[in-house]
Amino acid sequence: MTADEVADGEVALIVTSPPYYNAPFDYPGLFSSYEEYLDLIRAFASQSRRVLGKGRICAVVTDDMLVREGNGGRGKKYPIVADTTRAFIEEGFLYRDKITWVKPAGYTRISRRSGVVLQHPYPMYFYPDNIQESILLFQNGEFDYEQLKNLSHDALESSKIDTLRLNSENWTLSVWNITNVLPMAGRVEEGVAAFPDEIPSRLIKLFTFVGETVFDPFLGSGTTLKVARELGRKGIGYEIDLELKDVIRKKLGLDYHRWTGEDYLLEEKAGARNLRKTLQTKVRQQKSVAS
Template sequence: MTRPGRSTGGEASLAEEVAAAQPCEWRVGKQRIVHGDSVDLLARLPAASIDVIVTSPPYNIGVAYNSYDDQRPRADYLAWLARIAGELARVLAPSGSFFLNVGGTNSDPWIAMDVAGAFRDSFVLQNHIVWVKSVSIGEDTVGHFKPITSRRYLNNNHEAVFHFTKTGAVEVDRLAVGVPYKDKTNISRWKHGSPVRCAGNSWFIPYRTVKSRAQKFDHPAGFPVELPERCIKLHGVANATVLDPFLGAGSTLVAAEKLGCTGTGFEIDPAYAKAAVARLRAGER
């Protein structure tokens, strides 16, 4: 951790470091974690300084976060997101990519679309990706989902990932997240220059099996590291500068560190910031 006026060689625990100052900042590898409100912290970033933004804001569906009320009036919530959108547009490079993960509930199916709409004045929607958490093929099911008991709704097995850019014309590295050809003869027969093809806009990324909240880093709504990793790869810039303004337990920065990218994450809750720092210090992959 680096912070003016404090030695990095002290014996303070990570929890004491979190509580000592606000905003509080740590550097682990190529990653920077800042404890504070993203509205305030975004204003401190230089314009056009970020290549890739990957984030998942609170969904406003009553998730029990430690330091955030996830049941705000819808108009206030969307106005807040529109304000965030303006700042994200300011800090994103002209050729940058912004990946926004949004979930929701069966009883309120408009949440993802409403959230995407809050960013419409600041960005162009270039790709709409479906993050599939669980899928049934024939009589087999793979992945994880939260089952519900209902006579109206199906189990909700997917979330949206909106790929925003400033122009809608940003080139991406589709083959960086490609899949091998099923029929290998297609490679020579159609003169493809790569053994892999575009995987499309449905991404099957299951959660890892966990048996306790601690294995989820005590965060109620994190996403797998594989999701931001795939987003960063798709953008396709070597040594990209990555930002997550709603860092949570740090999955985006774990992915950025794995890929050799420089990353910054903002997190308003000290416990979640602590979890992100601990994951990076432990060298999670």
């Protein structure tokens, strides 16, 4: 994460999902070790502390990851939630809360993981399918509620939370049941592990005022910026994978030949490179050679 162009304290809210550690559906083999992955998370925490305003929130969508290492390996589960929490606390953040995002139970069907106990219906063969992710909420110190007195009546009213929807859709609970985005052919998010609009939508409404800035340093398909703009917030995003440039452009509704406009600016910077399909192809080739 390089956010040098983002000013200190400029951001009101970070909503993001860092790459899943060497996940086969995301960026397989991107990191040489788990420690290298944690270095990225620690750098992310450090930059987040700098760009966030006092008392503002960083929301990290992540989860523990099962990574199969080597051919025929059973796989190893990495405690990403715990280690991410530790990294942010050590950086000086307050651990405000954790929301569990639960996906529909039927979308996984029967996987190789849960299917083990069906093939061997005896004790010690049970491995559950994961249908949840964690939304970790870290706060950059205490928020000064006195500053809200400086906001205009219009600013407060335009940012007011719909309490009827808050209650009817159970936003107040620590478990959110939200349908996930399947990376199916023909969709803008084809082949991309994108979170649904509803996640940044809720977080932006709950933690920012109209006109404030939302930041996504691992932009992916561009969902956070799309939703931020729809809700009257400013947005800043970074994405290193050039393969996602057209996906972001389509999601934001940018004309193919025009990269600047009244309310957006899209730039390609040094360091951007092709990653997702390149890594996935490399892994498939390695498996083919090994087999």
